[in-house]
Amino acid sequence: METRHGYSIFQIALHWLIAALVLFQLFFGESMTVVVDAAEDGQPVSATDQALGSAHYWVGLSVLALVLVRLLLRLASGVPAPAGHGSRWMRVAAHASHGLFYVLLLATPAIGLLAFYQGDPWGDIHSLAKPAFIVLIAVHVVAALYHQLWLRDGTLKRMLSPAG
Ligand code: HEM
Ligand code: HEM
Numbered sequence: 001m002e003t004r005h006g007y008s009i010f011q012i013a014l015h016w017l018i019a020a021l022v023l024f025q026l027f028f029g030e031s032m033t034v035v036v037d038a039a040e041d042g043q044p045v046s047a048t049d050q051a052l053g054s055a056h057y058w059v060g061l062s063v064l065a066l067v068l069v070r071l072l073l074r075l076a077s078g079v080p081a082p083a084g085h086g087s088r089w090m091r092v093a094a095h096a097s098h099g100l101f102y103v104l105l106l107a108t109p110a111i112g113l114l115a116f117y118q119g120d121p122w123g124d125i126h127s128l129a130k131p132a133f134i135v136l137i138a139v140h141v142v143a144a145l146y147h148q149l150w151l152r153d154g155t156l157k158r159m160l161s162p163a164g
Contacts, residue, residue, distance in 0.1 A: 006158040007080060008162055011070070012161075015070075021062060021063050021066070026130060026133055028052045029056055031049040033123075036053075036119075040119075061109060063109055064105075064106065080163070083153045084154075093143075097140060104133060104136065108133075144156050
């Protein structure tokens, strides 16, 4: 559904808030692994790992809730048509990578919950989210900069300022 000229202020705020929370999870997620492993072995953990481990739990659940809000908003107000007149494969690639982001954003916290309460193999599966997110974010950032700086079609600008 392509019904708007740009993203709304709420869509933009959610994009950057979710991006910041996901980066936090990727940077500090290993503390959760330390906490889970220590609990299995009956070992103590540092206060820092304990705090970052419980932050991981709540930040992860916040990502899940915010992504659900974002998808509802997307259903309600639609998404803008591509900013530029890129080739067909670029449109397909953008569509596929955004879809993959939503799959990861929903599946990672859901599998995280299973990892927390059921242990392995969910823990191992959940940990795969790290390389998957890193590759996808790298491609996404390069694509955004390529659109904005090379094609100059305003793609990044419209994720920074809302449509009038
Ligand atoms: C977008 C949300 C999330 C991201 C990006 C994320 C990412 C990560 C990362 C990078 C690790 C460390 C993996 C490693 O040590 O190599 C991890 C571990 C873990 N996370 Fe998450 N996480 C998210 C949400 C959640 C949620 C909501 C929960 C639970 C309520 C959770 C529970 C766990 C557990 C239990 C581990 C330890 C897994 C193990 O080693 O057995 N995560 N997560
Ligand atoms: C964890 C980090 C990130 C995630 C999960 C993420 C996710 C997404 C998703 C799912 C969309 C599609 C929105 C929709 O149409 O529903 C999107 C769009 C966009 N993102 Fe990100 N993003 C992240 C980081 C970034 C960064 C760092 C940049 C800037 C360099 C960026 C720039 C953009 C731009 C410009 C768009 C709009 C694309 C268009 O209009 O077709 N994103 N992002």
